[in-house]
Amino acid sequence: MAEKLKVLGAAGGAVGLGGFAAALGLCCSVPWAVALLGVSGAIAFARLAFLVPYALVGAAVFLGFGFWLAYRKPACADGACPPQPPRMLRGIIWSTAAVVVALGATGVCLRMAA
């Protein structure tokens, strides 16, 4: 159970940071940023654009941690080996990776287009 929570936490962190990067990319290249946030809000968001690469690195670290949790082989002690992490966790982390790659690509592409 604790293992599952850790994987879910890592996946959530990765998706959150990937979403943050995508939002920053969106902010600086779509027409509705000013309508949504106002001039001052759009400026404030634009000032955060430098965080995109850091957010992507953070998302990658979370993903890496998630993969490590999902695929690691538990150490055996006294001849007894704990069970492998359930396959479901691997499914979660692979799905998360797909979402994060999509979000990251969105953020980077939109930022480069601006």
Add this chain to the structure above:
Amino acid sequence: MRYVNVLLAFVTPFAVAPFGTASAADAAAASGYTVLRDDFAQLRADFNQAKGSVRLLFVVDPICPGCLRGMDDMNEDLLSQTRDPRLKTFVVHVPVIGAKAKDVMPAARLLENPQVRNYWNASGEFGRALARAVQLKNDKETVYAWDVWLLYGPDAEWTDTAIPQPELLMHQLWKLEGTKFPKLDSAAFAGEVHNRLQALPASTVTSG
């Protein structure tokens, strides 16, 4: 102050509405900007009239957050710090990501200086013409001129045939990374402006 500006942005269209027979150009003038036709005649006339002063030309999309950030930086580092009549600023607003004329004034209010004039070029042709004139290129293509910040000395003159070459051009365009054009550094830009102002005699320019 910003909240007052935002309120004015909402109120102004309603205040102008009763005089609905006025042309778009009249409405624009009443709002504080000039509609720029594709011959750029008005901007050229204003630019040349200010010969003898240090002139700045900014080209922005008024709903592009990066451009707005650039304007805010320019205001903080330069334009809000001076009332020098020998410094004239021309801001051309172009619709790159979908701006409309109504977006011009909220952006224009970021620049707190009485010597700033705003123009709205609805076709966006000015960005193409400026890109051609200043050879705004990377190694593959000519890059449309927006989010660019140009500095002209007192001798620059806009002839019938060409937009003059600036003494300094800064940008915030990813497509120009690694080219000879530096990225916008508003503090450095302000330093260049102050250097040129110091070199000018005190009485070269009349207000206007």
